[in-house]
Amino acid sequence: MGIASDALKNFKGFNLKNLPEVEPVSPGHRACQGCGEVLALRQAMKAIGTNAVVCSATGCMEIITSPFPQTAWRTPWLHVAFENAAAVVSGVESAFKAMNRKKIINQPNTIFVAYGGDGATADIGMQALSGALERGHNIIYFCFDNEAYMNTGIQRSSSTPFGASTTTSPAGKKSSGQSTWKKNMAEIAVAHGAPYVATATPAFPIDLMNKVKKASLVPGPAYIHIYSPCPTGWRCGIDESIEIARLAVQSKVFPLYEVIDGEYYLSRKVAKPKPVTEYFKPQRRFRHLTDAEVQYIQGRVDENYEKLLKKIVVEDKKKEKE
Amino acid sequence: MSKQIGIEVSLAVAEAVGLCDVDVVAAYPITPQTHIVEHLSELVADGHLDAEFVPVESEHSAMSACIGSSAAGARTFTSTCSQGYALMSELCYIASALRLPIVMAVANRALSAPINIWNDHADLMYARDTGWIQLISESGQEAVDMSILGFRIGEDKRVLLPVQVNLDGFTLSHFIEPLTIPDAADIKKFLPPYKPALRLDPDNPATLGPVGMPDIYTEARKAQDEALKASKPIIAEIFKEFGKQFGRHYNLVESYKAEDAETIIVIMGSIAQTAMTAVDHLRSQGKKVGIVRLRVFRPFPGAELFNAIKGAKNLVILDRVKSFGGGEISGPVALEIKSVLYDKQHHPKVGNFLVGLGGRDVTVQNFEEMVERVASAKIGDLPAYEFINVRE
Ligand SMILES: Cc1ncc(C[n+]2csc(CCOP(=O)(O)OP(=O)(O)O)c2C)c(N)n1
Ligand code: SF4
């Protein structure tokens, strides 16, 4: 047993009957219609509650929740810059630790959250995140992965999937869009020895919220990579975010799993996988792909899924009832 | 009782910061700042200082963690210089805009390239527009006192700004000097516990660092500017209070034999000590030379400086950085002073000299040369700046 499994021994999760009513991220923010990222943020924060300090990277979720003098935040919230949310939260957590110990404050159960988009996490903020994970602060880091720099107009990131057309990896006569494979941030977090790492998506809200809850119970750093559809950037319908996120899981493009003290647990087994073409269909960012390219992607998706299965020790038997 | 001891200045600064009962230190090593943070981590490790030492992976994260820590309401310290300062500079603007009274010691060092670990004021000047208060030490004692004063000034409710305590790398940071480290109880009396006006508090949530649209950005900037402007008399007031309690008296601008001087050397930092030797020598030859030293560079004490130099016919202004701008623009210290002189319609002869770059020695002879150069020049003959002690 490790520190995470110890902390989760008596874990009682959320179900459809006991969802918290609290909305730390209140409605009325300025996200685009159908935004999957703000939905993920909302679900995650419902599971956290308001006894938390939240540090935000620059990006869509910062801009749309904090246009002065308005705010969507019911928790204390701090935005500093694009690439440093993990370092900022390290400072906040250290400050609370020192001040609680020195009896300057009495808030020992505060939860420390940092979040960033895929650009803030996998690209420019990778070093700060690596430092925070390695130092072992008692923090939770969310990466809201919409697979591009959306806030600045859909530029590619290292988390943009192979073949996706973005404004800096445009499909053209001599280009099939993004030419590199998506960086696997969850595995990078695992490699740091973080006691709790998980993947999630708002298409499976109970699963997402339970993972967040677990992350909050585990001492030390927790990392959750949250796949978050963006209709504006993915060029799909504003009513298709959840459908696409579900297809991402069902097609094995984005498998849901947890890594607790380094041990892998599959959150949902994909028994009858859908072809990636079904996942691509509603998204115009993939429209240009040739059959050969689709085949190549399918091959790699299958291969990656097999690799993941080999690491799994336990499959979660309880299926989510949704 | 305060004690006088012989101690390396870096260690003394760390001791003083420790006596200020900081809660969080987040820092990254860089020569010649290392001894300051090494000693602080030692104080924590030995249980002499009850603080969190956050060994961050870069200076960028050092200042990021300091911002998080200070916003959480903790007394927060860091230290850096040169490349480290440059790396964290993005965040330095944000620290002041968020009105966080972080104290940072900068063991002033040259900027690359070529890479050079020795002393000049490149990092000090890099920081001048960031909205921080900049204090400058001449001696180890001053570095110690400025560190204590930094917390008191920055945390004053009327100020709430971060403070940079500058001490020359190596020539101060690594010197062993006899100096007085104030007594913990005295420091406690002078520096009450930090009570933030606003903190990241789950019981009282606030949104910090929001988006500022064009309709409020200018107002936000103006409010910040007002704070820095208003800090000048408060700094002077706190210096006075410090003098009363500790017997060491500081001013925004310091003078040495300047009252009747025809030629005044304007200077910052530890080379003032060499300048004093030169002035004593020139005075012994009957030459009326004095020194005016800026202790505070931001907020710029224009009025106090003018009062100190207005009687002089010749000004020898030293800059310890090459701030690139072409041949017609003086160095940063001279630029500020020239703008004060212009506003006062006052026209002494001004010579601006770039000296002591990247650890180059500045000798007594160099000072005499500069004084002679300005004194003997015809009005209008002096260039915007010139290098001294340089191979062609
Ligand atoms: C140092 C720095 N570089 C670039 C930017 C511009 N910028 C702001 S947000 C952003 C992209 C954000 O992308 P991501 O992190 O994926 O978040 P999203 O908006 O997609 O949610 C960029 C490039 C910045 N603010 N700071
Ligand atoms: S651009 Fe995309 S991620 Fe950003 S607010 Fe709009 S839908 Fe959400």
Ligand SMILES: [Mg+2]
């Ligand atoms: Mg993104």
